[in-house]
Each structure stands twice: as structure tokens, then as C-alpha cells.
Amino acid sequence: MNPILEVEHFNLSFTQYDRGSRRRQFTAIRDLNLTVRAGEVAAVVGSSGSGKSLLAHAVLGLLPYNAAPSGTIRYAGEELTSERVAALRGREMVLIPQGVSWLDPLMQVGPQLRRGDRSPAARQRSAAALGRYGLGPETETLYPFELSGGMARRVLMACAVQENPRLVVADEPTPGLDPTAAGRMLGHFRELAEGGAGVLFITHDLELALAVAHRVTVFYAGTTVEEVAVDAFSSGQLAHPYTRALWDALPQNGFTPLPGAQPGPGEVLDGCPFAPRCPHCRPECRSGALPPWRETPLGRVRCHAWEGGDAL
């Protein structure tokens, strides 16, 4: 399948001013790589603060003014310039944002979905999009403050996918949804992929990712450490110690906790950011650039300690 989205060597730093107007620059994303192919659900899994939302906003051209990105983002084989992303956003490429505050608080749901289009076709489309997520026609006259958290999420989803997008970026779309509504949403991601779209499904919940995705990209402290097909989890073919730690932390795998914490924002470490917590850390992991990518049986990994095969 052709890649619909390719993120290569992507870096992101922020400029901030401390008290006393001292200028401070810190790196939030470092040499990040990610591919989403047409026809697949690609999950991004990482803990809070690992840079998932920043990546989503970078792809959609929605970064804040103090962000300085570098690297390449390609959409459908061509570089995604700011002009191009502005033309495609909301049509071919859509974001289901993490925060429900992205809804316009002063506009009723129906007009918000239709974006000023008053035609009968637009009305039909918005009603169908809401209906798909179990929201009746009465929802159309509600303002965002009248929606429950879960309803607001479903409205965001309906807004995003009503125009048959080619790339869907869903940033933690399921919190606040009951299992039926969450299942319906995840099922719809699969349907979109079966229809040829690429879906980037961002979540901190590995179990959810494994339930819906074809491939998983693992984030740690602003970079990607492993990209792997979902089958690798159940067959024990994981190459990065952090990916393995995520798997071992699942209830069915013994709830094994990983000691230590992810480096905080701006705490740029040399070498592999996971080195301080890694049970397989070697001297070369603590200095220089990030480890280079290496092919694994079901994906690729950035780890000096991986020696091929299953076990580390």
C-alpha cells in the first residue's frame, strides 16, 4: 500500500520566556519518523507528554506560534507546505482533536457541521454523520455547552469524517465514551481504512491500539522508538525494551510496572532517551545521536541492544 503520510526526521522546538524575559529554547520532538499507508489504521502509542498531539498538530499545520518545526512531512507523495495543508485541512485531511474545546462555543451543532452550507444535501449529510454515532436530529440545535463530554466527542468525529477524508488523524478520540460508542468509533476507523483512507490513531492505551490498528508506532519522550505490525505483540517479536515494557504492563501480562519516569519537557538527553530506564542499556546508548533505525522481522527499531531474534 502507498504511504499517504510520511514524517521524516521531524524536530520541534519551542521558544519560551522565563521570568526576567530570559529566552529559553527547548526540544519537544527529536528526529521523529512515522508512516501511514493508505488502507491502514496506524496507531501511535506513547505516554502523556511524549509529543503525540504535537505531531498531530504539525501534520495538520496547527502548531502554535512559538513552535519551530524542521524536517519533512509528505502527504500523498508530495511535501506538505503550509499552503497545501491549508487547502486540504478539513476536507481531504481531517483532525479529530483531543480537546472538545475545538468546537465553536457560539454555534449550534448542525450549522457547525455544515460549515455554512444550507443545501438539502448538506443537511442530509450532517444528519447522517450524527446518526452514525447515535446522535439524533435534536442534537443539531444544541450548543456545545449543552453536550455531555461523550456527545461532544461524537460530534467532533461526525464533523471530521462526513466528507470522506483520505487521511484521518484521531488524537485520543475515545475517552469519555461508553464501550458501545467507543467500539462504533473504532469500527468506523477500520471502515475508513477499508475504503482506502489512512487513519492515524493516537492513544496512550496500547490495548485499544491493538484492537483496531494494523501497525503500531511507539513514542517515547518526543521520538519514535519502534514501528511494528500488531501481530508482533502477541507473538513476542518486539524489539525495543520500551515496547516490551508497555506490553508487560497490560493487566493480562501481569501488570508489570516500569520503574522511573519519562524525561520531562526540555530535558534533552544524549543518545537514546530510554537509556536511564532500560534494563539492556549499553555505554553507546548514553551518548551521541539517537540509535539508527534497524529492520526487524515485523517492522523497525531504534535500539543498540537488539541483536535480532525475539529475545533481548
Ligand SMILES: Nc1ncnc2c1ncn2[C@@H]1O[C@H](COP(=O)(O)OP(=O)(O)OP(=O)(O)O)[C@@H](O)[C@H]1O
Ligand atoms: N505550546 C507549547 N509550548 C511549550 N511546550 C509545549 C507546547 N505544547 C506542548 N508542549 C510540550 O510538549 C510536550 C508534548 O506535548 P503533547 O501535547 O504533544 O503530549 P501528548 O503526548 O499529546 O500528551 P497527552 O497524552 O497528555 O495528550 C509536553 O511536554 C508539553 O508540555
Ligand SMILES: [Mg+2]
Ligand atoms: Mg495529547
